[in-house]
Amino acid sequence: MSDRKYHIETLALHAGQVPDPATNACAVPVYRTTAYSFRDSKHGADLFALKEFGNIYARLMNPTNDVLEKRLAALDGGAAALTLASGTAAIYFALTNIARAGDEIVSANNLYGGTFTQFDAILPQGGITVRFAPVNDLAATEARINEKTRALYIETVGNPNLDIADIEAYAVLAKKYHLPLVVDATFTPPTLLRPIEHGANIVIHSLSKWIGGHGTGIGGVVIDAGNFDWSDPKFALYNEPDRGYHGLRFAHDLGDLNSLAFILRLRTVGLRNQGPTLAPDAAWIFLQGVESLPLRMARHSENARNVAEYLAKHPKVAWVRYPGNDPLADKYLPDGAGGMVVFGVKGGAEEARKLVDSVELFTLLANVGDAKSLIIHPASTTHSQLSEEDQHKGGLQPELIRLSIGLEHIDDIIGALDDALAKL
Numbered sequence: 001m002s003d004r005k006y007h008i009e010t011l012a013l014h015a016g017q018v019p020d021p022a023t024n025a026c027a028v029p030v031y032r033t034t035a036y037s038f039r040d041s042k043h044g045a046d047l048f049a050l051k052e053f054g055n056i057y058a059r060l061m062n063p064t065n066d067v068l069e070k071r072l073a074a075l076d077g078g079a080a081a082l083t084l085a086s087g088t089a090a091i092y093f094a095l096t097n098i099a100r101a102g103d104e105i106v107s108a109n110n111l112y113g114g115t116f117t118q119f120d121a122i123l124p125q126g127g128i129t130v131r132f133a134p135v136n137d138l139a140a141t142e143a144r145i146n147e148k149t150r151a152l153y154i155e156t157v158g159n160p161n162l163d164i165a166d167i168e169a170y171a172v173l174a175k176k177y178h179l180p181l182v183v184d185a186t187f188t189p190p191t192l193l194r195p196i197e198h199g200a201n202i203v204i205h206s207l208s209k210w211i212g213g214h215g216t217g218i219g220g221v222v223i224d225a226g227n228f229d230w231s232d233p234k235f236a237l238y239n240e241p242d243r244g245y246h247g248l249r250f251a252h253d254l255g256d257l258n259s260l261a262f263i264l265r266l267r268t269v270g271l272r273n274q275g276p277t278l279a280p281d282a283a284w285i286f287l288q289g290v291e292s293l294p295l296r297m298a299r300h301s302e303n304a305r306n307v308a309e310y311l312a313k314h315p316k317v318a319w320v321r322y323p324g325n326d327p328l329a330d331k332y333l334p335d336g337a338g339g340m341v342v343f344g345v346k347g348g349a350e351e352a353r354k355l356v357d358s359v360e361l362f363t364l365l366a367n368v369g370d371a372k373s374l375i376i377h378p379a380s381t382t383h384s385q386l387s388e389e390d391q392h393k394g395g396l397q398p399e400l401i402r403l404s405i406g407l408e409h410i411d412d413i414i415g416a417l418d419d420a421l422a423k424l
């Protein structure tokens, strides 16, 4: 594509793609191959020595994934991206691409349940400590930063409380201590919010949610803004010679590509030697989702706003939270606040479960971001691994019901909720 600055609707359809060089296919082909042949032994040797860039083996590169990576980097305003087997893998491999045993990460505490468990129980097994602070409590966050800290971590919209993180305030703090700001933006795809424009250095999405958009695949992506200087010696993974890569120092020895040290290390160490590769079939599914992402996010946001307004007026509803009502919404989500609504019914957890069991149209499951409307009671499911105290700290009330509002007609969505509330 030319240097012309295209709108995000256009990038969602075209970025990263040229007609297939082998066949002129208009759609992105699925390259189902394990390896790629070398023209001759010199070609193979040059590829391995990084003297020439090209395809070697599909654990570390695939032309189908490559289009998705370029497209997602373009949508988020990043320099480069890497797809991985799941959002969970994207988070794990992004953070272990920054921190090693003995290092620490400071994170907001209002996290996706699986991420909280990874930080609280899994990363410590590898010697990485995560210190939690309440989201947007910048003083508490700063108090947890010390000489071992290697990253700040937030979600754009917290789970399940739906509070908006003040990304710019975190970016100021990250700069002050020369730390990368890592942002999970799954709940706010790039047509709604682009964290890099607010100072983030690394952006992560679970592709399994709105970007895929149809509940048909598991995948994740890590996007590198290419704007962080890794040459500070405290980032040992970038400054000490890498035994796994001919003694390469990623922050120093990549020449013109030093600014992409993070994403290149994620591919060469994360994918190449640890193997969390996204299958090209799944990449193809996510490419279909990306094409209609701008249209879908507008409708998800409009439907969710209508549901939030309806629930707020209902006499059996105790409270409603929806990112569009957050004081930070005007700043961070001017084009729509996404598809999520949480609310509490009067009568507590028991009434909440009754509603979840009786509502029509909404599918009861542990997922968000499908084209279909979804419902769940997090305290007894997605967040049940958390102690009652950690649930409370993350702002999860026992009566909270989480809705992921789909693309059905708004009258049908509200009608289903209205019938279920009438039965309480």
Ligand SMILES: *Cc1c(COP(=O)(O)O)cnc(C)c1O
Pocket (backbone or CB within 6 Å): 086, 087, 088, 089, 112, 114, 115, 155, 159, 184, 186, 187, 206, 207, 208, 209, 218, 219, 220, 368
């Ligand atoms: C779903 C989700 C994840 C995990 O992604 P998977 O693709 O399911 O592994 C991480 N963060 C958030 C905010 C999510 O919603």
